[in-house]
Amino acid sequence: MARYIMQRLALGVVVLWGLASLVFFILHLVPGDPVRQALGGRASEETVAKVRADLGLDRPLLAQYQSFLADLIHGDLGRSIALNASVTDILGQRLPPSLLLLGYALLIAVLIGVPLGIWSALRPNGAADHGIRLITTFIYGMPAFWLGLMLALFFGLKLGWFPVSGYEDGAAGALRSLTLPALTMGCALIVIITRTLRSNLIQVLGSDFIEAARSRGFSEHRIVFGHAMRNAVIPTITVLATLLAYLIGGTVVIESVFRIPGTGSLLVQSIFQRDYQMVQAIAVLAGIVVVTASFATDLLHAALDPRVRIQR
Structure with a gap:
């Protein structure tokens, strides 16, 4: 049973990593500038550049991806661009x-x-x-x-x-x-x-x-x-x-x-509002809920039918 639980946990981690990565790259492939969207059309280029630097959006995409995964592991979901508050x-x-x-x-x-x-x-x-x-x-x-x-x-x-x-x-x-x-x-x-x-x-x-x-x-x-x-x-x-x-x-x-x-x-x-951080956080949170429910279902399935854990 312990081996079965570890297998399901490992699979859940892989699924969450894939989901988080997919959401991150899809959002960054969408055309447009979320900072300018949040600040409005009257914001100066200096203000836009400063906000982008503060949020780390001026760095290469892979560097942003690494920071995103590191923050996610530590439970830091970032800061909302549109609402200017902690996600x-x-x-x-x-x-x-x-x-x-x-x-x-x-x-x-x-x-x-x-x-x-x-x-x-x-x-x-x-x-x-x-x-x-x-x-x-x-x-x-x-x-x-x-x-x-x-x-x-x-x-x-x-x-x-x-x-x-x-x-x-x-x-x-x-x-x-x-x-x-x-x-x-x-x-x-x-x-x-x-x-x-x-x-x-x-x-x-x-x-x-x-x-x-x-x-x-x-x-x-x-x-x-x-x-x-x-x-x-x-x-x-x-x-x-x-x-x-x-x-x-x-x-x-x-x-x-x-x-x-x-x-x-x-x-x-x-x-x-093209709020990258908020959309990423909600998508990952939804994935966590689904993966957790799937994991609980697998455990319940194995408890009700011992053949499941024996065959895997």
């Missing part, structure tokens, strides 16, 4: 709403998707199964921004249950503000969880060891939740970890629609 301090303020939004969306998806998947699998091709598949297909076909607007129109403006934009202070206020955005993001995940769990559970319930358990007189509840779910949930967890990158990308749209002051909306703002 770490800015992200410290904008990261909590985004992380809470991601966790909230995952929670909603699991609480709704898992029961629907089990219900559908236990009654395949029945009225409930057909209804669940029809509804999930309809939801999956909706664009996220349109679904968010419809939810805001109905639950926010018509019923007045939740705010349609902004971010309130305090735990209760934050949950109220993030309910509609989280539900918007979670709807697509509900579909994936329901469909994946249904398919896997039907397959497992038809396997030989389940028939053997039935022949020994085990109750259906014990068979489903004690034996079948353990095997059916592994592919579902893997799919969820893969979709985390989709969720992170979805925050860009959702936070813009609901005006949530998170990293997604900050990324859009930084791209338009």
